[in-house]
Amino acid sequence: MRRFPRGRRTATAATVLTLALALATGTQATAAPDASAPAAATVRQYQVDGVATAEQRTALARTGTAIDEIGADSVVITADEADAERLTGLGYDLTALTAPTERGGPGAAAAPADYHTYAETLAAVDAAEAAHPDLVSSQVIGQSYEGRDIVAVKVSADVGVDEDEPEVLFTHNQHAREHLTVEMALYTLTELTSQYGTDPEVTALLDTREVWLIPTVNPDGKVHDQESGSFRSWRKNREPNSGSSAVGTDLNRNWAYEWGCCGGSSGSPGSDTYRGAGPESAPETGVVADFVRGRVVGGEQQITAHIDFHTYGELVLWPYGHTYADTAPGLTADDAAAFEALGTAMADSNGYTPQQSSDLYITDGSINDWLWADQGIFSFTFEMYPTSGAGGGFYPPGSVIDRETSRNREAVLTLLTYADCAYRAAGLEAEYCAA
Structure with missing residues (x-):
């Protein structure tokens, strides 16, 4: 059973009935x-x-x-x-x-109350910061279209000091309906803070790394999808589109590298993969991009590694998404080897399938491609549980949250371990890693 902080609201009978009716019709x-x-x-x-x-x-x-x-x-x-x-x-x-839970899978129907709301997510961050002031510090890095705070949470020993240490970024909930990713952020925050000083590996990593968590990149979309009393299967943000009645931009097609280049996004505002009016036109994309650019200190990007959490499919993905080629401008054979080796090592720990993003299909304007090509950050996407709609699709039941977030514990620690030099994963330390 998922344990929630005090004040966690309980689904009303009306909510459960509404969801049940929706599921009954598929x-x-x-x-x-x-x-x-x-x-x-x-x-x-x-x-x-x-x-x-x-x-x-x-x-x-x-x-x-x-x-x-x-x-x-x-x-x-x-x-x-x-x-x-x-x-x-x-x-x-x-x-x-039919609805995912009617396809022979073991999962029970999820309800919106199975997941932390936006307000509860911020409250959990505040509680962690209050309980661990030497380890946790949060800051508002900008606002969504509807004015909600987008928060970045730093976790590190001596958190108040900006030390010369490798930084690792975890982003979550670019796509509104992927609520399990917010739970992943809260799990990581809880695990790192609770295990520091007790678990030798976690302690050593937080002594030598700075971790950044952005629990929800798309707070407006999350609220819209979750808080009406029943899920809406909403993907995009909530910014209206000029000249159209359609609302929203797909944030993960709105990044400023090869934006709209290759047929991997849509120019139609009504599409779920609408790329927006221009690169970083969505305020949420711009907020996170500005935060990343702000981590350039003395001309050097401090963030070295990144995971963008999504659902679903149980995959570990890496650049490029905009081309089928294994190598391309800005991505050498050694780069590709490091991505594959580190991605495979993480997948070995969680049982996901590792592959280049474009092995699925072409995408352009994605966060992974931008972070790597523009900022030199080893950037991965994790598509979390389930593998199929039989496990609940975008809405797996609350009963699996603890299991499926903790499933990524070792993968997160693996990324932190290699954050000093990802090329070590491919045995290329002599060529790329300082002594």
């Missing part, structure tokens, strides 16, 4: 927050058959469709009826799916 409820607002289109997941290769998946993604899950010769997408009809008209073979 959809996520999309009711507007008030009766006067227009009803949102009902969305559900569809299986698209005959999509077996990275090239075929990329072709599907270029229609503006976000791919949720990949099988041997099919994919799963989320779409409303109009999108489903459009794709059928383009020749795709779609089958509407």
